[in-house]
Amino acid sequence: EAQVTQNPRYLITVTGKKLTVTCSQNMNHEYMSWYRQDPGLGLRQIYYSMNVEVTDKGDVPEGYKVSRKEKRNFPLILESPSPNQTSLYFCASSSRPLAGGPGNEQFFGPGTRLTVL
Amino acid sequence: AQKVTQAQTEISVVEKEDVTLDCVYETRDTTYYLFWYKQPPSGELVFLIRRNSFDEQNEISGRYSWNFQKSTSSFNFTITASQVVDSAVYFCALTSGTYKYIFGTGTRLKVLA
Numbered sequence: 001e002a003q004v005t006q007n008p009r010y011l012i013t014v015t016g017k018k019l020t021v022t023c024s025q026n027m028n029h030e031y032m033s034w035y036r037q038d039p040g041l042g043l044r045q046i047y048y049s050m051n052v053e054v055t056d057k058g059d060v061p062e063g064y065k066v067s068r069k070e071k072r073n074f075p076l077i078l079e080s081p082s083p084n085q086t087s088l089y090f091c092a093s094s095s096r097p098l099a100g101g102p103g104n105e106q107f108f109g110p111g112t113r114l115t116v117l
Numbered sequence: 118a119q120k121v122t123q124a125q126t127e128i129s130v131v132e133k134e135d136v137t138l139d140c141v142y143e144t145r146d147t148t149y150y151l152f153w154y155k156q157p158p159s160g161e162l163v164f165l166i167r168r169n170s171f172d173e174q175n176e177i178s179g180r181y182s183w184n185f186q187k188s189t190s191s192f193n194f195t196i197t198a199s200q201v202v203d204s205a206v207y208f209c210a211l212t213s214g215t216y217k218y219i220f221g222t223g224t225r226l227k228v229l230a
Contacts, residue, residue: 033218042123042208042222050216058217090162105152106218108162 004109023091032074036087123221140209149213156206
């Protein structure tokens with residue numbers, strides 16, 4: 001079954017304790033991305049990756065790191081989480097952008113609800 | 118800067134009513150793509166439609182239809198004869214040559230039986 005998986009699905013942690021949220025896709029997609037969803041703010045892109053070893057910042061990258069060492073995996077790292085990073089996080093992937101620009105639909109993971117105390 | 122505005126925060130309709138969700142976008146790029154996604158109460162995000170900037174044809178899929186108008190920078194979504202299962206948050210999104218995706222703040226649709 002084609003899917004994007006995220007782990008953990010729920011996480012409660014404390015300020016400053018480093019954590020990693022894993023994301024994996026089995027569709028051989030080149031493009032992967034992380035979003036956070038907050039009430040009233042919709043989804044905001046944190047980081048994205050066009051392919052292995054190619055990553056770039058989205059609109060809200062502060063406090064986050066990513067890596068893309070393998071095509072299927074795109075972990076999100078919070079080196080020193082703070083309460084303002086309490087949110088619902090989604091990973092997404094899509095196939096190679098269409099000629100002339102991006103634009104393929106994204107497949108989303110089930111989400112990770114993170115609470116930072 | 119790119120922007121997507123969904124001015125309707127929440128809409129309530131009675132089953133079988135038609136409802137239109139508005140999406141207004143801003144971009145300086147001539148090539149761009151617009152999307153609609155659905156987030157039902159279970160929380161997953163489901164792709165509904167993609168439209169590129171060179172294709173202004175309206176599209177209909179069952180009870181769903183989309184009206185893309187470059188002149189007003191709008192990409193509106195209409196549900197005909199709404200059903201309770203249509204209750205969800207709907208997001209409009211925009212992407213272009215920067216490979217960034219910009220989502221609107223979403224419209225929560227409540228369809229009452």
